[in-house]
Amino acid sequence: MQSDSRASSLRAALEEELRTTGSLRTSPSGLLLGQVVDVTSADVVVELGPRTSGIVPRDEFKAAPDIGKDLEVTVTGREDGLWMLSVEAARKLATAANLEVGSLVKGKVIGFNKGGLELKVEGLDAFLPASQIAMHHVEDLAAYAGETLLCEVLEIDRDRNRIVLSRRAVLEAEARREREHAGAALTEGAICRGKVTRIEPFGAFVDLGGIEGLLHVSNISHQRVEHPEEKLAVGQDVEVQILRIEEGGKRIGLGMKQLETDPWDEAAERLRPDSIVTGTVRRIADYGAFVEVLPGIDGLLHVSQLGVGRVQRVGSVVSVGDEVTVRVISVDPVARRISLSRLDPRGALIGSEEAAAGEEIEEVLRSDSSIGTNLGALFKKALDK
Secondary structure, three states, rough: OOOHHHHHHHHHHHHHHHHHHHOEEEEEOOOEEEEEEEOOOOOOEEEEEEEEEEEEEEEHOOOOOOOOEEEEEEEEEEEEEEEEHHHHHHHHHHHHHOOOOOEEEEEEEEEEOEEEEEEOOOOOEEEHHHHHOOOOOOOHHHHHOEEEEEEEEEEOOOOOOOOEEEEEEHHHHHHHHHHHHHHHOOOOEEEEEEEEEEEEOOOEEEEEEOEEEEOOOOOOHOOOOOOHOOOOOOOEEEEEEEEEEEEEHHEEEEOOOOHHHOHHHOHHHHHOOOOEEEEEEEEEOOEEEEEEEEEEEEEEEEHHHHHOOOOOOOOHHHOOOOOEEEEEEEOOOOEEEEEOOOOOOOOOOOOOOOHHHHHHHHHHOOOOOOOHHHHHHHHHHHHHH
16 A cells, blocks of 8 residues: 555656646546657666656567657656656556446466465456355366456556456346246246256256256156155256246246156046055145055055044054055046045955955845845855855
């Protein structure tokens, strides 16, 4: 800060000296103008006024400037009555003067620390905080060494010729433009292809070509999916249907099961009341067990239908993964509900001796013989046992 203050004081003193002699010349950017009057191996001599001269280090020039050429300069010091000048520092001042917050600039990464990246922007020192490097957290800052990055100017410190940048703002603006462009081509109900980019317990994010949508776990398959990783993997290509578009494309809901045949379409035909089916217990709740009776279709086996007597705890009778034989009580395709029972219509446990005996009685009663003959047959079967 002391060197910056000293340079400001020297500039003010030099400008005052030139102003009193009427020889102050400035460029459109407000920098001092001087004319080259001599070039040596070490310095370029610049005349600022009739009796005011200064020198610029020769190594600031790639090639020797022509005698008589005007240069934009700024003062850096004073030695032996001569003003120490610099065209490089003047160039930095001109660059800083033209910069505004929100301007886009290109900078080369020249270093880094744990706080972020150090860049050079047309000779100016610039800092890119770690939180502004990308749209995600960056672990390895060294990976950006030597790269040229397009950034947005966040802050400008003209006294120190230092700026603070954001690359994240540029990336977010690009993503917004891509999202708006891609979103304009998307419509609800459309079927498109995408790539799984991220998986969370609640669903998977799918890139639809510059815009992401959420495939909720409940919309992956008609079969119950506990975690998206059961069906999906990062990088997998998927075909999805757009279920909804909200907030101008910022929120897009996707579905996969909507492209499959709905198993409920044929549930009523395949699962008729009083039909006996075998299923697998998928979930257990306090009030009963959910049994998968067809792929993607679960029915509720209520606690009251688990056995003949009172059942205190569902888990004491069935466990997840058990195969059970059940009777269909009712099917409601509209509400997507199926009621199941382990009891036959007479209240006997399916597969038990009581259930078998009841079936025999019904079989005999359905025969064409007389009632007396039927009763005789029943007594004969009982004696045979």
